[in-house]
Amino acid sequence: MTSPFPGRRLAGLAAALLLAGCASTSGIAPEAKLREGPLPAAATSESVPAVSSQWWREFGDAQLDALVEEALRGNPNLGVARARLRRAQAVSEVANAASLPQLNGALDLTRQRYTENGAVPRPLAGSIRESGTLQLNASWELDFFGKNQAALDAALGSAKAAEADLAAARIVLASNVARTYFQEVRLQEQLAVARRTLAQREEQLKLVRQRVGAGLDTNLELRQSEGALPEARQQVEAVQEQAQLTRNALAALVGKPEVPAVGALPAMAKLQGGTAVPALPADLLGRRPDIAAARWRVEAAGKDVKSAKAQFYPSVNLVAFVGLSSIGLDKLLDLGSTQWGAGPALRLPIFDAGRLRANLRGKTADLDAAVESYNGAVLEAVRETADAVTSLQSIGRQQAEQHQAESAADGAYDIAVQRYRAGLGTYLHVLSAESAVLNQRRLGVDLAARALDARVSLYRALGGGYAAEGATVAAH
Structure with a gap:
């Protein structure tokens, strides 16, 4: 006799298949734990961005502004990051299509x-x-068990990560352009000091020759002065070589065949950005695009695990x-x-020879790797910020001491000039005093360049004005 309730028998059969066929996910779970790095001691509870998204404009140099904007338009590496973003967005559209009729x-x-x-x-x-x-x-x-939704969420997370990667690439590119530009400025100043040193050595050699001719100096002093001259020429040539290499690097970053020559660059004094440390926001780690990208990858990996678990069900x-x-x-x-x-x-799935469990283990391992990558990025971000703050503060103290030393050298040089004009000293004393002044100027140029470089590093460590969209991550 035919059963009057065939639907019940079908439902019972379906339930039996469900119980018999669902593979177990037991024993497969993530191992890594998310961590948050401690903020630097200078951090505050401010909610405003620590720096402007166009932080390089704070240096007040139109030429630097133009170079950074040119690089952001035409650098090939930035083009690669844009292409990766478009690829990730396309993948999310494919995942979304799977959930629709x-x-x-x-x-x-x-x-x-x-x-x-x-x-x-x-x-x-x-x-x-x-x-x-x-x-x-x-x-x-x-999508009763959320497999397609989890896959879509994972794809959207990957797209967000690619978007943050693009922002990170922009910040890295802008900071590299600024640092290379400031290196060019430093070499311009150092070249001026090296040329003045060469001119001084030439004047000194000329005086020594006169004194040897007059019997006031020996050939020892003459040989010492002659040896100092090629050394000064070598220093000029070395600085010129570094300047050319720096221009080549700047041209590669900007993506154009020519960049301004040394003589067209502004003076170092006009680029002083100061050594004051800006207020650090309490949500510092969320303002770095590399941290945001790592966090979104954890989010995406967690959704991949959820999608892999859902494949165990009908x-x-x-x-x-x-x-x-x-x-x-x-x-x-x-x-x-x-x-x-x-x-x-x-x-x-009734029997798949362990394929589903292997796939879940792989996705879980991907999640662990994403979490550890995020943890590493957090530690690196804290270190970079602390290093930049430490360098800025230390350079400020070093510059204060160097200014005093340079002031003393200038005073000694003025006294030597006055004694020479009064007939109480020789011109060699003047040149010797000027050597101390040139050494202090060389040191001052290096410290000023380091201050600019450290400030760029701090802007980069603070996320370069990036405004992140938060990702709420459920790692387990």
Whole structure:
């Protein structure tokens, strides 16, 4: 006797398959733990950005502004980051499409000979006929266990990470342009000092020769002065070489064949950005694009784990088709050739030789790797910020001492000049005093350049004005 409740038997069969077929996820769990690095002691509770998104403009140099903007437009590495962002956005669109109903059309035309020894009866058996099918197929996977949504969330997280990577690439590029530009400025100042040193050595040699001719000095002093001259020329040549290499590096960063020559650069004094440390926001780590990218990757990896777990459960699809099918193409468009069908489709993994568990273990390992990468990025961010703050504060103290030393050297030089004009000293004493002044100027140029470089490093460590969108990560 036929059961009056066939639906109950089907439901019972489906439940039995569900219980028997679902593989276990036990024993597979992430091991890594998210950590937050301690903020530097100077951090405050400010909620405003620590720096401007165009921080390089604070140096007040139009030429630097133009170089940075040119680099942001044309640097190839930045183009690669933009392409990766577009790729990630396209992947998220593909993932989103998987959760929506699908509709496709099919047209099949076949000329076929039917076997005489098969299940096809005569008159088809042994005949050659043409057949055709014109059909629309529709399907929609019902995401009961969240597999497609998790995959979509993972793709969106990867797209957010790529977007943060692009912001990080922009900051790194702008900081490299600024640091290279300031290096060029430093070499310009050092070249001026080296040329003055060469001129001084030439004047000193000329005086020593005169004194040797007058019997006031010996050949020892003459040889010492002659040896100092090629050394000074070598220093000039070395600085010129460094300046050319720096211009080449700047041209590569900017993506243009030529950059300003040494003489066209501004004086170091006009670029002083100061050594004061700006207020550090309490949410410092969230304002760095590399930290945000690492966090979004943890988010995406967590969603991948969720999607991998959902694959252990059944997939339910609603499928339907409607169309025309006939043997003989002349009847394909007849109303009697109409066919249609609709119904659910259940797919349940029963035995997969461990494929699903292996896939879940792999996704879990990816999550652990993403968490540890994030932890490493946090530690590196804290170190970079602390280093930049330490350098700025130390350079400020060194500059204060150097200014006093330079002031003393200038005073000694003025006294030597006055004694020479009064006939109480020789011009060699003047040149010797000037050597101390030049040494202090060389040191002052280096400290000023280090201050500029450290300030750029701090801007970069503070995220360069990046405003991150938060990612709430559930790692486990």
